[in-house]
Amino acid sequence: MTQRALVLLALPIAVLSIEGCSTLSLRAILTRTEQDKYTITVRDTTQQTTYRNAPGERGIIYPSDRAITATRRIEQYDSTTERHYPNFIRFGAFETVGLLATASSDRGVGGGIFGIYLDPNEAFSSEIRPKSALLTGSLYRFGILEMPLYWFDDAPTWSVGTSLGEIFQLEANNSRAVVGVFPLYIRKRFYLREEIPYVAVTAAAGFGFLPSQYLNLAGSLDVGSIGGLNIRTYAGLLIARSIEQQSLVQPYLGLGTSVLDFLNHPRELRRQWDDHEHSSWNIGALRLTPFLLLSGAPANSQQPSIGFQLQVAPTTIALPIADNRICAGVDLFNVVFAFRQKQTLQDAVGFGYGVLPLRIGYWLPFGDSRLTVESFAMYSYFPHSMWQVAATLHIGALEWLPVGISVGYISSAGFTVNRGTIRDVVDATILGFDIAYLGISIGIAEELFRPSQLRYNRAVQ
């Protein structure tokens, strides 16, 4: 798994380097810019009249010497306006799918319903032990991009796409793992619902070239995106040579989800970014909250007692209740490091993490600004129980880098890991904890949306 991840990471970086960051910059790929040019002309004529009267007494009526100087002046102002439109059908950061019956039931990966609920002893690790599971396999995609494809006399809703990489982990054993870097996908969507969140049936044909060669024929029922979140059910057929050169023909069924995964209906490609409808109060890549423990630090913990919370892909969706202030959210991962405790044999840490933790809260914006207070309760149910209540003052002064002040309480039941990546990183006994904290939150590549940007409010307008 680690080798595959490294390959997936290294190859795209190499390709992007070869192809040049300037031409493949994310902005150029994701945004189409239109320019209108104007020249405004202002014409002005000044007339200056000069009288030069001759000296001396010349009587009441006398000729005067009058000179009129007319100055014609033309000023021209050139101006250019730019409009920015989305240039993609789908742009996604991460998709994970739990696959059904891709191996005998005792050789499963054990990723659960979305393929991401991995045993903490094996999460982010290359050593996966076979487990008895209904959803035996997993499919992961990273960095998904789909562009509109106009062919067959401009038949609508076709797209051509790729991703940085995708992994079909059909069973715990790697011998049947299929990995693709920049696979080529052709997709056709049939929209069943043309309002957000969209519902569509998608047919897809994918071709992988390296390191595995494969053909992936799939159909899916897609719901989303809303706030970059999607739910998909899959049925497909994978014809492949695995990374260990084993030929396989594998039908599969799956249920998946994706985060930071944005879908544009074709009509939205003609709507400027500024006019796009938003369903969320915030979407971000990462949110880091270093905090000071107000209570709950054990007596022999390191001082000062400083911990942090890391939320991966935090998303808060506005619900059309109570002026859209009731909100629900989810993170891809939520990691809390509460404290480190010195012990004689081995250190202990207050550590917890959650996969797809659920959040519900109240979002209170101040006017139509990016200054807002979010109060929420979050519950992590996997791999262990952890809950949090908190309030955060978000200040969206800098674009894509909002900061905030957070105060809250986190309670973790703790869990045990004996091996694997988490164990190696933490390198200590994991303890449950109950802490109160005061922290500073930093949203990395996070966007806070104003009330006027919500689609519910735009509909009212």
Next chain:
Amino acid sequence: MAVALFLLTLATPIAVWQLGTSDPFRFWLNEDTTVPLRVWYRGERTAVVKENSHSIRIHGTPRVVLADPSHTQVRMAMVLSGGGALEGIRIRMRTTEHNLSTKGDEGIALIFDRTGTRIVDGSTLLVQTDTLRYEPSRSLRIAVEHEGMESRIAIGCSVFGPFRTRHPATSQTIIEPLGSADAHVLVSDIVAEGVSP
């Protein structure tokens, strides 16, 4: 084989980027001249066909924009030749497609149809004549010139203007065929030059 697979892998993101586009409704005319013109339109993609580097054929009634990206004050000429289903043509100047569709900024419009010729600036009628009419299959040269606040329009041998207007000069000239979906018009010998930089 491995090299071919590696090249395919490298080519995939480039192919996706080049094949996939959110706005295929555009191409260039006069690419080999110093004043290339960008053609951009709304409607079906097959509604506008590039006949050669100086000509386009328009089917139906899409809104077609000819834009000189580097000049706003231009002298532009074209020869129109339409079929029987075409009722006429409307050419809008001193506005942009975006301003026209979103703000209703109609600029200066030349309406040339079977009843005659009209030139209007918003709601102000500048020119009206019934001696110059659209006749199917008869080619007619139309030339426009925008300089500063003034515009001149020539239809065949008749020159109208200069008209002084408050509309800013823009880089776009918008062609709107009038008639039914069966209408077609050949716009040929499209040339442009900048009047001032």
